Amino acid sequence: MDDQKPQELRDEELVALCQQGQGEYFDILVRKYMEKAFHIAFNFTRDKEEAKDLSQDAFLRAFSRIKQFDGRSTFYTWFYRLVVNLCLDYTRRKGRVRWQSLDAIVEENPERAELADSRRAPEQLAMAGEAKHRAESTLKSMPDKQRTAFLLRNHQGLPIADIAKVMKTTEATVRVYLHRAVAALRQSLLEFV
Amino acid sequence: MERKQTLETACRDFEEDLVLYYYGDGSEGERGRVEVHIRTCARCQRFLDDLRRLLPQMAQPESLPQSFWDGYYRETVAKLAAQRERSSWWRNLLTPMRAWAVPVFASAAVAVLAVGLLIGKGGWNAQSVGRRGNIPQEILTDASQLEFFSSMDVIELLPTLEALDGGKTESSAGRNG
Numbered sequence: 001m002d003d004q005k006p007q008e009l010r011d012e013e014l015v016a017l018c019q020q021g022q023g024e025y026f027d028i029l030v031r032k033y034m035e036k037a038f039h040i041a042f043n044f045t046r047d048k049e050e051a052k053d054l055s056q057d058a059f060l061r062a063f064s065r066i067k068q069f070d071g072r073s074t075f076y077t078w079f080y081r082l083v084v085n086l087c088l089d090y091t092r093r094k095g096r097v098r099w100q101s102l103d104a105i106v107e108e109n110p111e112r113a114e115l116a117d118s119r120r121a122p123e124q125l126a127m128a129g130e131a132k133h134r135a136e137s138t139l140k141s142m143p144d145k146q147r148t149a150f151l152l153r154n155h156q157g158l159p160i161a162d163i164a165k166v167m168k169t170t171e172a173t174v175r176v177y178l179h180r181a182v183a184a185l186r187q188s189l190l191e192f193v
Numbered sequence: 194m195e196r197k198q199t200l201e202t203a204c205r206d207f208e209e210d211l212v213l214y215y216y217g218d219g220s221e222g223e224r225g226r227v228e229v230h231i232r233t234c235a236r237c238q239r240f241l242d243d244l245r246r247l248l249p250q251m252a253q254p255e256s257l258p259q260s261f262w263d264g265y266y267r268e269t270v271a272k273l274a275a276q277r278e279r280s281s282w283w284r285n286l287l288t289p290m291r292a293w294a295v296p297v298f299a300s301a302a303v304a305v306l307a308v309g310l311l312i313g314k315g316g317w318n319a320q321s322v323g324r325r326g327n328i329p330q331e332i333l334t335d336a337s338q339l340e341f342f343s344s345m346d347v348i349e350l351l352p353t354l355e356a357l358d359g360g361k362t363e364s365s366a367g368r369n370g
Contacts, residue, residue: 023277027270034265039254056269063273064280128250135251153216154252160218178216179209182244183202189247 007031011075018066026063033076034059036156037083043151044087045094046136054090058083073165080158081166088144131192138188142181149174150181203240204230211237215244 006028009017017025037058042051062079069078139147148167152158153174160178164171203211207230213219214227231238 023273026273030269030273031266034262034269035254038265042255052265052268056265056272059269060272060276063276131250135247154248155254157252160213160216175209175213175218179212182212182215182248183208185251186240186243186247190243192247 012071015066015069015071015075018063019069023063026059026066029062029075029079030059033079037079040080040083040151040156041087043139043155044084044091044147046140050090054086055083058086061086074162077162077165080152080156080162081168084148084152084166088148091144127192131189134188134192135185138185142184145169146177146181146184149177150185153178154182201236201239203237204234207234207237208240211241212244215241215248 006014006025009025009028011029011032014025014029034055037055038051041054041058042048045051045054058079062082065082069075139150142150145167149163152163152166153160158166160171160174163174167174202208207227210219210223210227211231214224219227227237231241
């Protein structure tokens with residue numbers, strides 16, 4: 001371990017170092033998971049600032065509870081659970097989330113948007129925008145558990161076994177949630193296929 | 194667009210497996226069963242094609258500039274450092290105390306207990322005095338009457354005392370005579 005660069009350490013090794021009081025190693029975990037944490041939070045909140053706050057809060061909580069991590073699950077499953085729970089708390093607290101378009105973020109970087117626009121015909125862009133809006137509305141109206149299962153599988157690429165751990169349920173239940181979410185999305189998006 | 198009006202669903206027994214198949218999940222047996230089925234079922238094949246067209250678009254992560262992530266990282270690390278600082282402040286305060294903390298706290302506790310007892314006792318005494326001060330006048334009167342009656346007991350004993358005293362005088366006179 002001494003010859004290894006800190007960035008090359010496995011999650012469990014980094015966690016062990018943090019548990020021994022070397023909290024600075026947690027920064028590596030932040031670097032590794034910040035994009036995923038932010039994207040999960042954004043998918044739930046549809047608000048860039050809220051997503052940033054929630055995902056950062058998840059890191060702070062994970063760090064303050066790092067000694068409670070017993071290694072029975074992987075770090076990322078444990079951490080995802082923290083993020084998802086914070087997001088679910090947020091959606092329950094807020095009731096209806098303010099739905100920020102994904103495009104609004106790109107609008108902050110006009111050069112990127114311009115580049116993307118030049119590759120696609122205007123009608124294609126309009127259709128894509130409408131489809132995106134429809135998908136977001138469908139996701140928003142889904143029960144929390146279905147949405148969570150779908151976002152973790154489709155957007156985050158988590159295996160079903162890990163989603164079951166994150167959601168503290170069985171794999172069979174996750175399959176049902178996932179199926180229902182996908183069926184609902186397919187139904188709402190069929191005209192765009 | 195034609196299918197918009199009449200939503201074609203996959204075969205009921207296969208829809209859930211098709212979703213898992215799309216994501217590459219499910220056991221080998223389940224996947225094999227789906228593969229055999231979609232060769233002959235156009236509806237399920239179309240269902241799977243729809244998933245392949247729709248779901249990857251949704252999964253595309255929003256692209257944010259590197260400057261956003263740099264700022265995000267800096268901000269998070271700063272918050273973590275502040276949290277670490279807060280926790281180490283407490284640790285620093287407590288760590289050097291550990292060697293002498295036990296006897297000091299024990300002595301302090303004993304001292305506080307002793308002072309508390311002293312004050313408590315004083316207070317109790319004052320309270321008992323106060324209690325006496327609060328006795329109703331009628332009872333105090335009765336008490337003085339009781340004292341009177343006890344003095345009356347002594348008066349009743351006077352003849353006996355005199356007799357005893359007289360006997361003593363006679364015997365002493367006899368001894369003298």
